[in-house]
Each structure stands twice: as structure tokens, then as C-alpha cells.
């Protein structure tokens with residue numbers, strides 16, 4: 186994944202464990218603690234190893250780490266560098282989720298080798314809809330939960346999100362119920 | 365013909381401007397209106413914008429220039445620039461514009477967001493790209509500064525390392541050598557400058573004894589080499605090497621193992637000597653006792669033999685005791701000493717009176733240039749040191765029986781101390797004897813005429829060192845020996861040990 190993702194993991198870890206904590210995580214993951222360059226592509230394996238090491242270091246499951254990371258991504262990373270982009274994608278959670286693909290397609294011109302996820306939304310009723318997530322990667326569904334929770338906070342819209350049994354061809358199916 | 369509805373035009377070109385033949389604005393795209401809220405129909409284009417390119421005097425002239433890029437600059441609104449195409453229509457000019465922005469900050473300053481750009485307009489992407497590049501630049505700078513810090517840390521480690529480290533690049537030229545590398549090999553800075561690996565190998569072969577296998581061989585076998593040098597001083601150095609990188613650079617690592625090699629040699633020598641020293645008295649004890657057991661011996665001879673047996677067993681006991689104290693000294697560390705403040709003069713006097721008790725004919729002179737001389741020492745151990753030194757004095761002064769004791773203050777760097785010298789007028793030592801005098805079992809006299817274990821001076825050295833001092837010998841044959849001992853003086857003269865507890 187792009188350095189942008191890995192360095193967000195670094196920032197999240199530093200925020201909680203400080204630079205020495207980050208150094209420990211890197212050691213555990215077997216990668217250099219020099220840092221990442223946002224626009225450089227790194228092997229996916231590196232990100233997975235990092236998540237594994239963070240989970241050990243913080244005593245959380247990898248799923249919890251991914252979810253925390255998803256939320257952090259929205260609150261800090263996307264906000265820090267791509268606030269304009271976030272702004273164009275909608276003024277409510279529902280609208281934003283509907284524009285996710287368009288948003289990622291914008292990013293694709295910057296991160297040319299990006300393997301972007303594909304999202305679609307099915308409405309079930311007022312304030313109730315299903316988010317469908319397709320991916321070429323494994324195991325990142327918990328991150329989507331965190332991302333959606335982060336977005337909900339961003340729009341100040343309390344929600345409940347539950348992961349439904351997945352459908353063929355999808356990496357995750359989530360029902361979102363607005364409060 | 366492709367026709368666009370006005371709505372389609374507005375969606376595809378949200379920054380468009382339509383001018384009538386008089387050069388008045390009569391329609392504008394929604395994003396343009398957002399950026400210029402004061403824009404109103406009927407305003408003259410040239411009142412609102414200056415034409416930067418092409419070089420024309422009036423807006424009407426643009427009609428003839430419809431195939432070039434148009435660049436205009438707002439007269440207000442932060443002088444925002446817009447760029448685009450000129451379409452000539454019967455109704456006037458249609459300017460298809462888009463703002464020229466180089467950062468998100470500029471976009472925000474213009475009151476615009478990414479959603480104000482048409483999908484086909486890559487301006488937004490450019491801004492994202494710019495933002496990401498900025499971020500990446502910051503990342504790269506951070507990475508570089510971390511690496512710089514790391515390399516600084518490594519540099520310090522290498523600079524302070526007692527071990528030698530050097531790196532020959534793939535081109536075979538010396539790229540880096542730490543100070544210890546230079547020192548251990550005794551190379552000058554000029555020699556290191558642009559040193560080629562080839563030349564270094566040649567130098568190695570000639571400088572050290574005996575010649576070692578080549579560096580290339582060592583890199584193949586991964587076995588360390590032991591290099592021996594005699595110049596400028598004797599030393600043994602272990603050389604290890606490894607290929608450092610994919611390009612074929614080589615790292616060399618040097619460690620001074622002189623002390624280890626020496627310690628090993630001394631250990632072997634010590635065991636051999638100790639065995640030898642024990643065997644000599646044992647052989648005579650055994651020989652004489654066998655004689656006494658196996659056949660009758662005249663009473664006078666018997667007496668002689670028994671006396672020898674007795675003398676030799678005393679010698680052996682002495683030797684064994686010395687060996688034991690030596691091994692105790694080996695284990696003794698400074699924190700195990702019973703240190704207390706003692707007046708060095710008093711300790712000396714005590715040792716003099718017990719050591720010279722049986723040698724009334726000895727003259728002991730004193731030259732104490734210190735008032736009171738407090739040192740922090742283990743009294744028992746110090747007395748042992750003095751009596752060992754005095755017994756040497758007696759042993760090696762068969763004729764001129766005099767010993768001169770001198771005490772005077774002496775600084776070592778910032779440390780105040782006292783220098784004790786014990787000078788005899790005995791047979792003295794030759795330079796080569798002097799050189800080995802502190803080695804265990806070394807005896808200046810191999811004739812066997814002088815009793816003793818050859819451990820005395822080795823022990824003395826250990827004792828003085830334990831007290832953070834140093835000891836030196838000076839001598840010429842037939843001119844006696846001077847032993848100089850420097851000891852640090854107690855910093856707190858007040859904590860002097862009360863006399864009644866000292867003795």
C-alpha cells in the first residue's frame with residue numbers, strides 16, 4: 186500500500202506509544218523505523234506486518250487495530266491532507282458513502298498504482314442503508330467499520346453499524362442505521 | 365454539429381464567460397460567479413479582467429486570436445488568474461475558462477472547493493497531486509533527517525569504538541576508517557587518504573609478521589585473521605571482514621587482542637613455571653627422604669639431609685602461600701578492600717621494624733617531605749606489600765646494606781597524591797631483567813642462589829593497582845633498585861583513622 190497508509194499507522198502509534206513505541210513496533214514487524222514516503226508504494230505485506238506488530242504492542246486484536254486505524258484515518262490523515270476532497274464528497278454520511286468511488290477515482294490520478302476499493306450503497310429505508318465493499322485485499326473489513334464510524338463523527342451523525350454476512354464477490358457488507 | 369444546452373455548458377465549463385460584441389458580460393458559469401460574487405450582467409469584461417495573453421489591446425481583438433491560449437487576470441479578487449479557450453460566436457465571445465491554482469490554500473482563498481471544478485478538469489487532481497507531493501517531500505525530509513541522525517549516532521559510536529572499522533567501497537577505495545582503525549594499524553592519515561584495497565593488502569603482507577592469508581581468502585572463509593605487529597609496539601590484532609552491500613563494498617573490523625593473547629600466554633607460562641617451581645624442592649625432598657628410608661646414613665649426614673628437607677618444604681609452603689595470596693589478589697576487587705585512612709609514614713615504620721628486625725646491620729634512611737600523609741588503603745594488604753618489597757631489598761643487598769625511604773607529594777593530573785620511593789644499593793637489575801620484573805615467576809637470578817618465589821613484584825603491582833596507584837622500577841646493575849609507588853591521597857584528611865583502631 187502507499188506510504189500514505191503506512192505513515193498514518195506510524196502517526197497513530199506515535200500518538201499512543203510515543204517514538205520509542207513506534208521503534209518497538211517496527212522492530213517487531215522487522216522493518217526499518219526510518220518512516221515512509223506518502224507517494225511511494227510499499228508491499229502490502231508490510232502494512233499487514235505493521236498491523237500485527239501494533240496489535241501485539243497495544244494488546245489489541247488485529248481487527249480492533251484496523252478499526253481504530255480507520256477512524257484515525259478520517260479524523261486526522263484525510264483531514265490533514267485531503268480536507269478539500271472530503272468536503273466535495275458530501276454533506277451527510279449517506280451522500281458521502283454514495284460518492285466514495287468518485288472520491289477514490291480522483292485519488293487514483295495521484296496514486297497511480299493504487300488498488301482502490303469499490304463501494305456501493307443500497308437504501309433500505311429512511312436513515313437505513315447497506316454499504317457494500319469490494320476489495321482485492323483480504324481482511325480489511327474491520328477498517329471499513331472504523332472509517333464509517335469516523336465519517337459519522339465528522340458529520341456529527343450518531344449511527345449504529347453492523348457487519349452482515351458477506352455476499353459472494355464482496356469483502357464486506359455493512360448495515361448502517363442512523364440514530 | 366454538436367450542440368450543448370446552456371445547462372450542459374454550465375456543467376462542463378463552470379467557469380465560462382459569455383460576452384456580447386461590445387465586450388459586456390451577459391452570462392457566467394456558476395463556479396465563476398462563486399469566485400466573483402460581485403460579477404453582474406452588463407459589466408464590461410475589461411473592467412473586471414486584464415488580458416495577460418495574447419497581447420491585445422481590446423477584447424474585440426480576441427476574436428481574431430481564437431486559436432491561442434487565453435490568460436486573464438482578475439482586477440480584484442486576489443488577482444486570480446484564469447486560463448482557457450476563446451470561442452467566437454455570432455452572439456459574441458464564449459470564454460471557456462478555469463482558474464490557475466497551485467495549491468489548496470489558493471483554491472480556498474478564491475472561495476472555491478474541489479466540487480466547483482468539472483470532472484474533466486484536472487485542476488483538482490493537480491491540487492491533490494501538489495498536496496501529496498508536499499506531504500511526500502516532508503516525509504522524505506523527515507526520513508533523511510532520521511537517517512542523518514542515525515548515521516551521526518553510528519559515527520559517534522564508531523569514533524569512540526576501541527575497535528577498528530573501515531569500509532572499502534565497491535571501487536576498491538577506502539571510504540571510511542575510524543580513528544581506532546588508524547591507530548591499531550599504525551597508519552598515517554596520508555596513507556589512509558584514497559587508500560586502495562590492493563595497496564592495503566600489499567601493506568598488510570609486508571607490515572606484519574608472519575604474513576597472513578589474503579583479504580580475499582578471509583572474506584571467502586569468514587575466518588578471522590590474527591595479525592602480529594612489532595612496530596611501533598608489539599600487538600596482536602584480529603581482523604574480520606564481511607561483504608557490506610550488494611555493490612561489493614567490504615567492511616573490515618579490527619580488534620586488539622594483545623591482552624587476551626598475552627593473558628593466555630601468561631597463564632600457560634604460569635602453570636608451567638608453578639609446576640616447575642614446585643617440582644624442584646619436591647625432587648630434593650623426595651630424593652633425600654628415599655635415601656634416609658632405604659639405607660642407613662651417618663648421623664651427621666642425616667642431620668644435613670633433614671635440614672635440606674626442612675628448608676625445601678619451608679620453601680614450598682612459602683611458594684604455595686604466595687600462590688594462594690596471588691589467586692586471592694586476582695579475585696580481590698577494589699570494593700572488597702577494607703579501605704580506611706592511614707598515615708603512610710606509620711605504615712612504613714611498622715613494616716620497617718618488622719622486616720629489618722633480623723637485619724640490625726641495615727641502615728634505613730628517611731626523607732619524608734610530607735607532614736602527615738593520609739592515604740586510603742587496606743592496612744593489611746599494604747603491610748604485606750611493604751614487607752615483600754623490604755624482603756627483596758634485604759635479599760638483593762648482600763654488601764651495601766642501606767635502604768633510603770623517601771615520601772614527597774606529587775600530583776597526577778588533577779589528583780593529589782604521594783610518591784614513595786624505596787631505594788636500595790644492592791646488585792641492581794639489567795634492562796632486560798627490569799623489563800620482565802613484574803611478570804609472575806620471573807626471577808632476575810636464575811642461579812637458584814636466591815630463595816623466593818618470583819611472585820613478589822607481580823603481587824606488588826596488583827596491590828598498588830587495586831589502590832588506584834601505580835608502581836615503577838628503576839635500576840642499573842650494581843647501582844641498586846628504586847621502587848617508586850604513587851598513591852592517591854585521601855581527600856578527607858579529617859576522617860583520619862583514630863590511632864587506637866589502626867593498629
Ligand code: HEM
Pocket residue numbers: 186187189190259263267268270271285289292296298299300301302319320321322325328329332333336
Ligand atoms: C481523502 C481521503 C482518502 C484518501 C486520500 C484515500 C486514499 C487511499 C489510499 C492511498 C489507499 C491505498 C490503496 C493502495 O495503496 O493500493 C486507500 C485504500 C482504502 N481506502 Fe481510501 N482514501 C480516502 C478516504 C477513504 C474513505 C473515506 C474510505 C471509506 C470507506 C476509504 C476506504 C478505503 C479502503 C477500505 C481502502 C483499502 C483498500 C482495499 O480494500 O484494497 N478511503 N485509500
